[in-house]
Amino acid sequence: MPTFFSDTAAKGLDPGTATAYWGYTDSIASLFVLLLSPILGAIADASGSKKIFLRFFTYMGAISCLLMFTIGAGNWLWASLLICIGTIAFSGGNVFYDAFLTDIAPPEKRDYVSSVGYSYGYIGGGILLAAHLYFILNAETFGVTTTTATQISLASVGVWWFLFAIPLFRNVPEKKIATEKRSAWQWTRIGFQDVRHTLSKITKYPELIKFLIAFWFFNDGINTIIKMATIYGKEIGIGTTHLITALLLTQFIGFPSTLLFGKIAEKVGSKVTLFITLFTYLILVCIGYYMQSAMHFYILAGLVGLVQGGSQAISRSIFSRMVPVYHNTEFFGFFSLTGKCASILGPFVFALVGQLSGSSRLGILSLVFFFVVGIILLFRVNIPKGEKEALDDEEPIINV
Template sequence: MFPTGQDRADQTEGTNPRMWDDRKSVRSWIMYDWANSAFATTVMAAVMPIYYQKAIGGTDAGWAFTQTASAVIIALLAPLLGAMADHSGNKKAFLRVFTFIGAAASLCLAIPGKGDVLFASLLVILGMIGFGAGGTFYDALLNDVASPANRERVSARGFAMGYLGGGVLLAVNLLLIMSPGTFGLPEGSAGSQISFAMVGVWWILFSIPLFRNVKEASVRPDGTLGSQVRAGILRLGETFRQIRHYPELWKFMIAYWFFFDGVNTVIVMATSYGTTIGIKDSDLIAALLITQFVGFPATVLFGNMASRLGSKNMLYGSMALYVAIVILGFFMKNALHFYLLAGLVGLVQGGSQATARAAYSRLIPPARTAEFNGFLTFTSRFFSFGGPLVFGLVKVFTDSSRYAILAVAFFFVAAMVLLTFVNIAKGEREAERAFDGWSTDSGRTASI
């Protein structure tokens, strides 16, 4: 277990204890998920993909390339930025920068009009960078606000609030778009443009509690940006060398890569698959709202159950349900079936990711939370091409989207098998020993 009362960082560099489980800090941390999930629902999932093609004049291929470019940039930036944040001891500062980048990009998405495809793509990429890179530092702050015993519950509440916040603003935005006259707006693109601006305002407004109330363990900053960059590069290199000292962490990460790949494939291919089998656009959007609002209470319940039954048991259950979802998806024929599957996804999507985030936080060195969260972001995004690739190849060779969605079950089965080899308690002890051997005054690691 972690030391109580006095944070580990205080034993080496600082004198300020970490305020674990302070209610205001926890609530403020949770509210950030409410804030940034507006971008995920309105820009990433529902409104912008349609607006990009119908109002701006882009193509589905252009949208795919935009998503690919942002994912590559985030994957390349995340581990270095995480290392820099840990070295400087100021994860909140990095989170603040990327929050403003993402929110500003969302506000500016109200500007592009017909033919401004490149401009819109660049803004989406900036927004995705703000969302993705910022999430690295947000996840890393979980260790600063919650004790190990409460991380599953706190992490789940964050995801739950994300579902609720993203769903609430998406519902409002859809009203603006579908009934503009009710709000005194002209027909056309005005509703969508205002929706993008609202995402930016929402993101900034509800991020304020985290920036004001969350405290992180202090370390001695290096002082200059250049020295932080150099130290970040050195620490990143050491992460690749020293990670062999965390065998349980390695095994968990490999299982997570398969799980993340499966979940990501379900998310990014659901709309395409639904369209292929004849589900209307209105039903696809309605299903997204179902996922959001089912996900809110389900994620809270999932986190509570994970605290009682254990992270691994709940992850096994969620992976098994995902296998059932893709099997049922194989037989899906109408909108009602799609709604039911959306509800099932809502039961486990947020809770399983929150539980995986909390379990991962137990296995990483406490002094390098941002760095290791960045490393996970990099590797999971790097390997996330596998699910869509398998989907595409199966579709090409079988000429059947149904067999393609069924093939995604492989990733969840593989994750379940790999997870059986992970010993969470042993991994926690390995992280403790790793910290004891870590040199905190130079940003370098001693031999372990």
């Protein structure tokens, strides 16, 4: 999508403006998710309905992808709207998807299980992306233009998203809690009450708060690299074929690397493993600043594949061990909210610095700040103490 946005949807705009609009689009989408996530999590906790909400966001995301077939030359506003809807669906759905981790894995296995989940995601995404790359590069053989092939590829994501959600909906169990039947409005009111209740007692979990703040900073840098790297590469003149091939490289390196980091975490601990990934990201930022050629982009993509899944999986696992048991999904809503806060500021700063300075290189250099602050704050997190704080919580959800 970033290359299609730059080449087709933003046709008529200069490359720097297209890059900035892409960054602003991601920030706006993340703002909506920020507002929704904690409330949705609270409602799901109160009503015992994680799977229902996950199903809704899956359908929403699949439809948004199918509609991307209609994006034509110069339709950057329509493209931005569909990207926003798809991002809201993906991020909103992940609130409930991530919350299943505590249902299906004991604490001592969550580093590995979380890593397996991300690694399979790389395999699935890699297979589909490989098919897309072959289709787009051989579009004339299939009797279509490159633009049409790209539109079909984007739409196929919606089909893929829907089909591979079916096994989860059919087979993954959800822990049920005793609830009374209530209207949607009543569940919403309860959701707001639970969020207010959580905010009033969140100071009981100081280690969790410290981790969330650290996560906010370093995840800001990670999200910005994920969202902006391709369109940044396009802006500095790297060809579309190289960009898509490098993304494919990221997917297939990500599969074994994520599993590897899951095993490393079991041996040396989650915190040390997370530090390894974050220091690697600092190296990535420096490569991005000096990037000139396709080879540089391949190196950057390879390093991203090496640490991206590991950093995300280990962060999710650490958080799951410090979550109070009776507010699982709600706190994962706050986890998603923290990530979305990062998704708002990072791409916005990248876009704004690039637009004001006339150079997106300075935009990527600004990410050093987020990683350095995140690493410093992570040093101060005491994970065993955070686990004890979560286990000491025995206060049930308020259903009134």
